[in-house]
Structures are given as C-alpha cells and as structure tokens.
Amino acid sequence: xxxxxxxxxxxxxxxxLDIIASLGRAGVFLWGALVGAPxxxxxxxxxxxxxxxxxxxxxxxxxVSGLFIGMVLALQGYTILSDFGSESAIGQMxxxxxxxxxxxxxxxxxxxxxxxxxLTAEIGLMKATEQLSSMEMxxxxxxxxxxxxxxxAGFISMPVLALIFSVVGVWGGMLVGVEWLGxxxxxxxxxxxxxxxxxxxxxxxxxxxxxxxxxxxxxxVYQGYDCxxxxxxxxxxxxxxxxxxxLMVLGLDFVLTAVMFGSF
Amino acid sequence: xxxxxxxxxxxxxxxxxxxxxxxxxxxxxxxTFRSAGDTYTVYAYFNDAGGLAPRSRVSMAGxxxxxxxxxxxxxxxxxxxxxxxxxxxxxxxxxxxxxxxxTSGLLGEQYIDISPGADMESLADGDTFYETxxxxxxxxxxxxxxxxxxxx
Numbered sequence: 001x002x003x004x005x006x007x008x009x010x011x012x013x014x015x016x017l018d019i020i021a022s023l024g025r026a027g028v029f030l031w032g033a034l035v036g037a038p039x040x041x042x043x044x045x046x047x048x049x050x051x052x053x054x055x056x057x058x059x060x061x062x063x064v065s066g067l068f069i070g071m072v073l074a075l076q077g078y079t080i081l082s083d084f085g086s087e088s089a090i091g092q093m094x095x096x097x098x099x100x101x102x103x104x105x106x107x108x109x110x111x112x113x114x115x116x117x118x119l120t121a122e123i124g125l126m127k128a129t130e131q132l133s134s135m136e137m138x139x140x141x142x143x144x145x146x147x148x149x150x151x152x153a154g155f156i157s158m159p160v161l162a163l164i165f166s167v168v169g170v171w172g173g174m175l176v177g178v179e180w181l182g183x184x185x186x187x188x189x190x191x192x193x194x195x196x197x198x199x200x201x202x203x204x205x206x207x208x209x210x211x212x213x214x215x216x217x218x219x220x221v222y223q224g225y226d227c228x229x230x231x232x233x234x235x236x237x238x239x240x241x242x243x244x245x246x247l248m249v250l251g252l253d254f255v256l257t258a259v260m261f262g263s264f
Numbered sequence: 265x266x267x268x269x270x271x272x273x274x275x276x277x278x279x280x281x282x283x284x285x286x287x288x289x290x291x292x293x294x295x296t297f298r299s300a301g302d303t304y305t306v307y308a309y310f311n312d313a314g315g316l317a318p319r320s321r322v323s324m325a326g327x328x329x330x331x332x333x334x335x336x337x338x339x340x341x342x343x344x345x346x347x348x349x350x351x352x353x354x355x356x357x358x359x360x361x362x363x364x365x366x367t368s369g370l371l372g373e374q375y376i377d378i379s380p381g382a383d384m385e386s387l388a389d390g391d392t393f394y395e396t397x398x399x400x401x402x403x404x405x406x407x408x409x410x411x412x413x414x415x416x
Contacts, residue, residue: 045267052270056277095292160281167284170292189291196293197319206285 026222033147033221046149054115054150054217055157059164061114062107066165069102070094070172078181088187092195094173099196099205100261103166105253108212111158112245116220119150120241123224124234132225150221158213159206166205204260211252216245303330303349304389308363308376313344314399315374316365322348324378329354332376348376350387358383362395374399 073094081087123146126132132142170192177183196202220241227237310316313335322330330350338345350357360381367374387393 048271048274049267051274051277056273059277099288099292156278160278160284163281163284163288166292167287170288192292194321198289198293202285202288202293 022226025226026218029143029147029222029225030151030218033143033151043149046145047152050149050153051157054119054153055160058111058114058157058161061110062161062165063168065106065110066103066168067172069106070098070169070174071176073097073102073169074173074176074181078177078183087181087183089191090173090177090183091188091190091192094177095170095192095196096201098166098169098173099201101253101257103169104162104205104208104212105249107162107165107209108158108216108249109246111154111161111213112216112220112242112249115154115157116216116241116245117238119154119217119220120224120227120238121234123147123150123221124227124229124237127225127227128229128231128234130229147221147225151217154217154220155210155213158216159209162205162209162212200260204256207260208253208256211256212249215248215252219245219248302352304352304355305333306348306350306387306389306391306393308346308348308393308396309338309341309343310346310363310365310396310398311343312398312401313346314365314367314401316344316346316376316399317373320373320375322350322376322378324354324357324380329378346376355386357387359385359387359391360394361387362397363393364397365399367400 074090077090077093078087081089081093123132126146132146135142135145174185174188178185178188223237223241223244224234227233316332316335318332318334320332321328322332330348332346332348334345334347336345336347337343346363357378358381360383362379362381364377364379365374366377381395
C-alpha cells in the first residue's frame with residue numbers, strides 16, 4: 001500500500017523532471033540554432049527555400065480562411081447591429097476583431113496545422129533515417145544547417161501571413177457588408193478609420209502574430225528534433241506539435257490580450 | 265533557374281506582407297503622418313464627463329479640430345478635468361467659447377463640441393473653458409422628469 005503510494009509519487013516526480021528537462025533541452029536547442037550569424041552565402045538560399053515552403057505555400061489556406069471569416073463576421077455583425085440601427089459600425093467591428101484577435105490567432109492555428117506539422121514530420125523523418133547524425137559525422141552542424149533556416153522562416157512568415165489574413169478579412173467583410181447587405185461604403189471605411197488606431201491595434205496585432213510565430217515554429221521544429229526516431233514516434237511528435245501549438249497560441253493570446261488591452 | 269523562381273516568389277510574398285501592413289495602416293486605421301507638437305493644450309471642467317475617453321474627438325461645427333488627451337478627476341472641486349489637444353492651425357477660438365459634451369447618434373461615442381463665443385481674445389495654450397455643459401444623462405433626465413423637478 002505504502003510502496004504503491006510511493007511509486008505514484010515517484011512517477012509524478014519523474015514526469016515533472018522529464019517536463020523540465022524537455023523545456024531545458026528546447027531552450028538549449030533554440031539557443032544553439034539561432035545564436036551565431038550564419039554565413040549569408042549558405043544561409044540565404046536555405047532560408048528562402050524554407051520561407052517558400054512554410055510561408056508561400058500556406059498562403060492559399062490563409063487567404064481562403066480570411067475571406068470566409070471576414071464574410072461571416074459581416075453577416076453576424078449585421079444581424080446584431082441592425083437591431084440597434086447601427087449597422088454602419090460593421091466596419092469597425094470587423095476590423096477590430098480581425099486585427100486584435102482573429103487575424104493572429106486563426107492564422108497561428110492554421111499555421112500550426114499546415115506548416116508546423118509538416119516541419120515536425122520532416123525533421124522527425126530526417127532523424128529516423130539518420131540524416132541528422134550523418135550530417136554531424138560530416139562536420140555539418142544540423143542545428144545551423146537544418147533547424148536555423150526553418151526557425152527563421154517561421155518567424156518571418158507568420159506575421160506576413162497574419163497581415164495578409166487581416167487584409168483579406170477586411171475585404172471579405174466589405175464584400176458582404178457593402179456589396180450584399182447594402183451598408184454605405186463611406187461609413188464602412190469611415191467608422192473603421194475612426195476607431196482603429198495604428199499603434200494600439202495594428203502594431204499590437206503584429207506583435208501577437210510575431211509571438212505566435214515564434215511559439216509555433218519553435219514547438220514544431222523542436223518536436224521533430226526531439227522525437228523518438230520511429231514511425232510511431234514521428235506520428236506522436238506531429239500530434240504533439242499541433243496540440244501544443246494550439247494550446248500555446250490560445251494561452252499566450254489571453255496573456256498578451258490582458259497585457260495589451262486589459263485596463264489594469 | 266528553380267532557385268531564382270523561388271527567390272522571386274518569396275520576394276513577392278514579403279512584398280505582399282509589406283503591402284498588407286501599409287493597407288492596414290492607411291486604409292483601415294486611417295494613419296496620417298502628423299508631426300508631433302503642432303497642437304496646443306486647453307482644459308475644461310465638467311460636472312459629469314459621461315463616457316468621454318482619451319482620443320475622443322473635439323470638434324467645432326462638426327469639423328474635427330483636436331482630440332482628448334486625458335480625463336481625470338480634480339481632487340478639489342470633484343469635477344472631471346478634461347485635457348484636450350487642439351490643432352495649432354485652429355488658433356482663433358474665442359476665449360468665451362463653451363465646451364459641450366455631445367453624443368454622436370443614439371448609441372455613438374461621446375465627443376466635445378466647441379460652441380464659439382464672441383470674445384475678441386482667443387484661447388491660448390494652457391487656457392481653460394469657462395463655460396461647459398456636461399454630458400446628457402438620459403437616465404437622470406427621466407428620473408427628474410418623473411419626480412417633477414424639471415430638467416437640470
């Protein structure tokens with residue numbers, strides 16, 4: 001009885017130590033990958049290749065989602081606001097919702113699903129087929145050669161994608177609100193410009209997307225690097241990437257929103 | 265050749281991001297590059313500031329002439345002290361003008377409307393409005409009406 005209790009406590013302790021050790025490894029990993037300037041002649045093409053795969057290829061899903069979310073916001077906002085006869089405030093509602101919340105958050109969730117899972121699977125397979133260890137054997141640091149370009153590409157792509165998402169969403173909202181539901185176009189843009197401020201809304205949204213980009217990419221690349229090099233291990237790591245990234249994005253979003261927009 | 269195509273596409277991607285930021289700045293947030301320091305500060309005291317908030321607009325005859333910087337409580341008179349920045353170009357507001365809190369539309373945000381007076385002297389930096397009119401409080405108006413005290 002007592003020994004099984006002690007076993008339980010020991011398991012808990014081992015679990016905690018594992019988590020802390022994993023966090024430590026993730027930190028050391030990030031440090032090793034990012035510190036030290038890469039040579040532009042080698043790093044540049046690699047970085048561009050990765051921005052293409054992580055950013056440009058995610059563009060389609062981001063644009064389509066942004067368009068639909070903007071259109072849905074316009075429809076929902078119109079039905080509620082027209083009860084108060086203030087449907088002209090629809091532009092301001094759409095812009096603030098997109099810039100402050102939905103732009104960064106939804107883009108980050110899509111990014112984790114579209115690009116993050118692919119990164120984890122790719123790096124995990126590299127590890128399973130011992131490409132990483134053969135690189136080390138040849139004297140090439142896989143952190144610098146494989147991980148660093150992917151990390152930087154994620155950090156750069158995510159804010160760009162979030163900006164494009166917001167713009168497409170605002171345009172989609174105009175499509176439904178102005179063209180279809182007949183809100184006056186002047187008041188759509190006018191109310192928007194009167195209530196949206198560059199420093200508070202646009203830049204804070206940009207900071208959010210940057211933070212989410214760092215979190216998602218870091219989790220994805222690290223999970224691939226740290227996975228158990230078997231097919232089951234890669235699949236578990238890919239699942240963990242999507243789950244951890246999504247939870248991290250939503251949790252960080254609450255913290256950032258409290259800091260940026262909470263009045264305390 | 266493939267590498268070059270990729271480079272061009274990535275360049276376009278980054279450019280699209282820049283264009284998106286520019287669009288959000290100019291079209292969505294209506295950012296104008298006004299240089300700092302082209303405003304002067306005037307004060308007004310209100311018995312009830314209502315829902316007045318920083319960055320609310322200050323207008324004259326419906327035209328925006330400045331914005332509110334701060335709304336705070338005056339610890340001696342227990343009135344709301346409103347600090348506003350007026351554009352330096354609007355330098356001839358008569359000194360006996362009154363500041364009135366109005367609401368744009370039924371549910372819109374509150375703003376300060378300056379009703380011009382007839383004084384030959386103009387408000388300068390650091391001056392205070394003598395005459396103010398507080399926010400219209402519909403609830404208070406109705407309760408006054410119901411208890412037969414008339415308007416306030």
